[in-house]
Amino acid sequence: MLGMVTMNLYLETYGCQMNVSDSQKIETLFGEEGYQLVSDFHQADLIIINTCSVREKPEQKVFSALGRYLPLKRQNSRLVVAVGGCVAQQWGARLQQKCSGLDIVFGTHAIDVLPAMVREVRNTCLPQLDTAFRSAIPSLDIIPRYAAGTLTAFVTIMQGCNNYCSYCIVPYVRGREYSRPSDSIIAEIRQLAKNGIREVILLGQNVNSYGLQTAGELNFPQLLARVNEIHGIERIRFTTSHPKDLSDELIAAFVELDHLCPQFHLPLQSGSDRILERMGRGYSTAEYFDKVERLRQVCPEIAFSSDMIIGFPGESAEDFQKTVDMIRRVRYDTVYSFKYSPRPGTRAVSFPDQVEEAVKKERLRIFQTLQDEITSKNLRKLEGTTQEILVNGPAKRGGDQWVGRTPTNQIVNFSSDENFTGQTMTVRITRALRHSLKGDIVQHG
Ligand code: SF4
CATH class of the missing domain: 3.40.50.12160 (Methylthiotransferase, N-terminal domain)
Incomplete structure (x- = not known):
């Protein structure tokens, strides 16, 4: 320099x-x-x-x-x-x-x-x-610099996708699936831990299939187990997952790994098997729900989130109702829902039975209203409980307000004259707001 x-x-x-x-x-x-x-x-x-x-x-x-x-x-x-x-x-x-x-x-x-x-x-x-696609992607090994005091880091473990869902552009623009060598990932996370990072979020288009295409490489649950051993890393999260690749070994990891947070982003996309088939997703709603249930059996407090596409070509009123029924059954904490929008270069663009814009809009409104109710209900269930939060820093509104997150990734605001940033503390949840919680400190340090 x-x-x-x-x-x-x-x-x-x-x-x-x-x-x-x-x-x-x-x-x-x-x-x-x-x-x-x-x-x-x-x-x-x-x-x-x-x-x-x-x-x-x-x-x-x-x-x-x-x-x-x-x-x-x-x-x-x-x-x-x-x-x-x-x-x-x-x-x-x-x-x-x-x-x-x-x-x-x-x-x-x-x-x-x-x-x-x-x-x-x-x-x-x-x-x-x-714009050449490479067989290995060197940029995945670049370690970003974080500002002093940063607690959470994103670590890309794989890129690309081999699934070619009929609506999705990712395989065409990110290329075929490539898993970054596990030694490089572990070395990066060790370095992050030394620099004060306490929480890592492992990233990839489909982290569940990490390592499966590379002879001799760890699979995803094995990689999680290695990350779990790294001194200083207290919380491990990951995103995003494909339900068809969610293995029994990964379900077991939620019992075995003490730093793995009880949170799972598991995109369903539609509650109708007929639409899932047209999307080329490779699982049925029954298979999906079975995995949700098994995860809840081993980890009852686990929080689920999902992505949902509303108004995919051919989605009838009955198909949409099945999607609504499914969110009632799973009771997600969060759903990122969007109207289907045709992406040039994907198969679904040429599907003949596109849903009218006004119908998509109305279905999305109904869907989001219901999901908001479910989210609020889930948050209200936490009132009166004690939660362990990692304190991220001052709340946006300033003053004596601070913000932290529970292991299930819920936001908790609390007041304090002291700065507890970076500490793990126990709070009692006093009130559920629309998308967050309010709490009082019970114990810190
Ligand atoms: S939706 Fe996900 S799994 Fe399907 S092609 Fe896109 S990135 Fe791959």
């Missing part, structure tokens, strides 16, 4: 936690190159947009961002503009053809070479493109 000129990086991130984690790596890489992060794009020497194509109209979001940033190059000849992530992967060279002045398009496997691409643009003024 000695003698390096500091330059400014403006980094814009869309979409999922995986993208947020990729952006942390990008920030770390450019920190090593002498860049500092700025929040005002007018000050930037380098603008990077890390895109997501899972939700509706992602390209429009990117084009409108580029409409803001590319004209700045007329006033600032040093400015380099790059687009990465899923939209970049899907559009490739077409993005540079459409958006004149766009310097760099980098795909989901090219994060580690991004600094070299930026240097190349600065040296040659030529646009750069890299």
Whole structure:
């Protein structure tokens, strides 16, 4: 860094936690190159947009961002503009053809070479493109730098997917499933623990199938067992899982591993077997519910969350009712529910029986109203109980209010004149609010 000129990086991130984690790596890489992060794009020497194509109209979001940033190059000849992530992967060279002045398009496997691409643009003024899929993904081994005092870290353990659900763009933009070597994961988490991280969230498109494609590699429950042994890591969570790959061994891990949090994000997507079949999900609602029940048998306090697609092509009123029945049976704590939106390049786009927009909208309203009631009911059941929380820091509203999370990932606000950030403490839940809890300190330290 000695003698390096500091330059400014403006980094814009869309979409999922995986993208947020990729952006942390990008920030770390450019920190090593002498860049500092700025929040005002007018000050930037380098603008990077890390895109997501899972939700509706992602390209429009990117084009409108580029409409803001590319004209700045007329006033600032040093400015380099790059687009990465899923939209970049899907559009490739077409993005540079459409958006004149766009310097760099980098795909989901090219994060580690991004600094070299930026240097190349600065040296040659030529646009750069890299959307190749690699058989191993070196960027997964980049360890992001966390600010002092950070308690929770996201650790990517695998990327890509081999499932090709009929609505999903992920296998086309993130590539085939790749599991990062377990030794590299363990080394990263050990380092994080030394730096004061207390909670890790293991990330991947389908963590349940971690290691299965690599001869001699640990499987997911075995990897969890290794993480569980790391001194200093008190809480382990993971996301996201595919119900068909949820093994008996993983269910047993909830009994055997003392740091594994009783929380499971298990996307159901639809409560109708007919629709699950059309989605290509590879499980029935009976199989799904059986796994939920077995997890509850071994770990009664476990909290479930899910993703749900409302109005998938061909979804009848009866299919929708089955989805409603299913959330009543499972009693999820949280459901991330969305209207089906066709993603170009996926099979479901060409399904003939698309559901009308107004019908999707009304079903989503009914669904979310019911799920809100279930969420509130689950939270109210916790009133009067004592919970162990890890204190994350001051609450947003400030004053003497602090916030922590239970092992099941519920947010608890409490008041205190002392700062207990980073400590585990016992609170009695006094009140359930809409999406969080209020508590009083019982014991700390
Ligand atoms: S398993 Fe998940 S990531 Fe893979 S194709 Fe299906 S929805 Fe997409």
